[in-house]
Amino acid sequence: MRKAFFIIIVFVMAINLPVAMSETGDAGRAGAFLKFGLGARSLGMGGAFGSIAEGVDAVYYNPGGLGFATNKEVAFTYHSLTLDRHLNSASIISPVRNEAVMAISWINSFVGSVEMRDSDRNPFGDFPNSNNSFGLSFAKRVSSDFSVGANLRYIQATLDIINAYTIGVDLGAQFKIKDVAFGVSVNDLGSNFVWDSSNYWSGSRGKEYTDTFPVRVRGGASAKFLNDQLITSVDIVKIEELAIKPYAGAEYWFLKDVELLVEDEEAEDEVNVVNVDRRMLGVRTGYSDGSLTFGMSLYYPYGKFNGGLDYAFLTGKRDEGSNHIFTVKVMF
Secondary structure, three states: OOOOOOOOOOOOOOEOOOOOHHHHOOOOOOOHHHOOOOOHHHHHOOOOOOOOOOHHHHHHHOHHHHHHOOOOEEEEEEEEOOOOEEEEEEEEEEEEOOOEEEEEEEEEEEEOOOEEEOOOOOEEEEOOEEEEEEEEEEEEEEEOOEEEEEEEEEEEEEEOOEEEEEEEEEEEEEEEEOOEEEEEEEEEEOOEEEEEOOOOOOHHHOOEEEEEOOOEEEEEEEEEEOOOOEEEEEEEEEEOOOOOEEEEEEEEEEEEEEEEEEEOOOOOOOEEEEEEEEEEEEEEEEEEOOEEEEEEEEEOOEOOEEEEEEEEEEOOHHHOOOEEEEEEEEEO
């Protein structure tokens, strides 16, 4: 036989996203790997990112936020998880014409070294167990303070020699009023895995089973203070058939003055030197469904380029160990 296994008052002191996916209440449900959260910056804020939704993290938390992106951005994220689990992602966003933005993303998860045994309990190899999500995102700024967006995902899962595939849709919107922002998103619309084990088990033991992805709804609000250096945020998330879960976070940015060369709109072939503030060092903390997290960012702003490393530390529940999240990001 084969078997396998939103606004907050002050800086919230630390946070953690649940370490084991089983702790989120999503274990055994289709698409569980898409519920963990992605991006070290957003996870360092406890995953309360639905109304902030900046850059590549917007692809996961709220595609509506992509519409406000003005620069190209590339990011790679690595999760150091317990229990030999692996979760990685890569994303790229790019503004296109008419205040629209497109993005391409990939999310991969797998569990390594799951040993298979026969009916006599003799080992005979490892049990392949992996998931992939390939996404294409599009967002459009409807007005100066309102944007909408959507993700189209192709999701694939493998359990030994059994494969399942599905298409899913995420929808999102973001609205800004001066230094306050609101966001809402709905994820995993129309996603279903159809597992067919007729090629796995012989005879009548093979069956076909439909595994429906639970719909996930996120709503949140955030506010900026101190010339946008301090950002606070709160989200609430409702996953179908589960209780509402709260998420909150805050971050503070230390800035660096950078000189930019900008084309003169009146004099052709001439440029002006403009000084702007760019994010250099960020520190953050948050609260995630009963847990605490920390995080920080170190960027190197240089002219039109900015980027560096985001890091998040997630303290595990029930003494199951801590997690470390790393994101390498380049903005240009």
